[in-house]
Amino acid sequence: GDAGVFTSGGTQSNLMGLMLARDAFYARQGHSVQQNGITGDLRKIKVLCSENAHFSVQKNMALLGHGYQSVVQVKSDEFARMDVADLKAKLAQAEANGEQILAIVATAGTTDAGAIDPLREIAGIAAERNIWVHVDAAWGGALLLSEKYRDYLDGLELVDSVTLDFHKQYFQTISCGAFLLKDERHYELMRYQAAYLNSEFDEEAGVPNLVSKSLQTTRRFDALKLWMGLEALGQKQYAAIIDHGVTLAQEVAKFVAAEPRLELVMQPQLASVLFRYRPEQLTDIAQIALFNQRIGDALLDSGRANVGVTENQGVTCLKLTLLNPTVTLEDIKVLLALVEKTANQLLNA
Ligand SMILES: *Cc1c(COP(=O)(O)O)cnc(C)c1O
Numbered sequence: 001g002d003a004g005v006f007t008s009g010g011t012q013s014n015l016m017g018l019m020l021a022r023d024a025f026y027a028r029q030g031h032s033v034q035q036n037g038i039t040g041d042l043r044k045i046k047v048l049c050s051e052n053a054h055f056s057v058q059k060n061m062a063l064l065g066h067g068y069q070s071v072v073q074v075k076s077d078e079f080a081r082m083d084v085a086d087l088k089a090k091l092a093q094a095e096a097n098g099e100q101i102l103a104i105v106a107t108a109g110t111t112d113a114g115a116i117d118p119l120r121e122i123a124g125i126a127a128e129r130n131i132w133v134h135v136d137a138a139w140g141g142a143l144l145l146s147e148k149y150r151d152y153l154d155g156l157e158l159v160d161s162v163t164l165d166f167h168k169q170y171f172q173t174i175s176c177g178a179f180l181l182k183d184e185r186h187y188e189l190m191r192y193q194a195a196y197l198n199s200e201f202d203e204e205a206g207v208p209n210l211v212s213k214s215l216q217t218t219r220r221f222d223a224l225k226l227w228m229g230l231e232a233l234g235q236k237q238y239a240a241i242i243d244h245g246v247t248l249a250q251e252v253a254k255f256v257a258a259e260p261r262l263e264l265v266m267q268p269q270l271a272s273v274l275f276r277y278r279p280e281q282l283t284d285i286a287q288i289a290l291f292n293q294r295i296g297d298a299l300l301d302s303g304r305a306n307v308g309v310t311e312n313q314g315v316t317c318l319k320l321t322l323l324n325p326t327v328t329l330e331d332i333k334v335l336l337a338l339v340e341k342t343a344n345q346l347l348n349a
Helices: 010-028 056-063 084-096 119-129 140-145 184-190 200-204 223-258 285-302 329-348
Strands: 004-007 045-050 071-074 100-107 132-137 161-165 177-181 262-264 272-277 308-312 315-321
Touching: 004 010, 010 045, 010 056, 010 100, 010 132, 010 161, 010 177, 010 184, 045 056, 045 084, 056 071, 071 084, 084 100, 084 119, 100 119, 119 132, 140 161, 140 223, 177 184, 223 262, 223 272, 223 329, 262 329, 272 285, 272 329, 285 308, 285 315, 285 329, 315 329
Parallel strands: 045 071, 045 100, 100 132, 132 161
Antiparallel strands: 004 177, 161 177, 262 272, 272 315, 308 315
């Protein structure tokens, strides 16, 4: 629809979502942030997101003048998804503290586990309380084009704003993201009329201009490459390459789970696989964590592979992000053999 705008990526899209949510929240109380700035007791104004939400939620709330203190983290379940019972508890607690919630940020595809928060349930809970829901679908939003896995995003259509990132599983070159807004009228909250760009005269004549929808002023033609990609591949082919990554992650997980020295950290939910190498001689989890960090570093130093190093529940693990549509399970087995070989070299060093 008309209500989307291209952005520099997920971080900027999340900034737009949080800013418009915040400004709509103040507007309901008769206050224009655009005109008068933020006001009131800022310690009483909160945003909720899961503990696995992207760090840009914190960063953006700091940038918007509310600080990290405004972000309340909701617990996640064993699959890294927002725990709805804890969301309700945190909302009740906020109410008891006299706090107001300006937005709930749900994630569709957490950066590591690929976890998709229960969007429909979250949207229902928020609707009862008139709270803005922003969905960070930077990673999982590609499933919109999927044939097999689109229903993972059930409920996305209910929310107020959405982040998409085309330089992830939409295979575009950096940078290419988008922000989607359900009710286009909310762009009024950030509207600016510049005589030299979008004069009243031009707007009445229907001359298109994105300056009132974008944080940027001069912009590149960011839509071109996505449009070309869609035209060149077509929806079916696009769906096939997106589905390939998700299906491959499931196959890789099965392989990892069957390897005696590899531990599957979590069942994959999108196109990433979290795993660890577990040396026979190490049982202490801190030592295993450090050992996996060393495997990742050694692989990178060798120039042969760059395997992601991250944490799950505070413990270091390795991550494969399976975006390349030409990669097969056989290729990944070769890579995992290299991981095992590197581990053995480190153990025998
Ligand atoms: C990658 C990512 C972002 C940040 O996107 P950039 O395009 O790097 O700014 C935000 N949220 C999630 C869930 C991500 O995976």
